Amino acid sequence: MWARLSTKYAQDARGTINVxxxxxQGVGMQSIWRLHEYPALLKNPNVTGVIFHY
Structure with missing residues (x-):
């Protein structure tokens, strides 16, 4: 369920995304973010940039 919801959230995003x-600790290699949400953001033509804050 969370993978589907996170993917949909990323697909509907617009503009510059702040992460x-x-x-x-960073992000786990098997996390929903890494496997679903971030790839969907990268494919989303409405996302103009992704800014990471650590």
Missing amino acids: FQNAQ
């Missing part, structure tokens, strides 16, 4: 991550 806040844990600077000490």
Whole structure:
């Protein structure tokens, strides 16, 4: 369920996206973010940029 919801959220995003991550632990390699949401943001033509904050 969360994979589907996160993907849909990313597909509907617009503009510049701000991402806040844990600077000490980062993101898990098998996380919903890494496997579904971030790839969907990269494919979304309405996303003009992704800014990471650590």
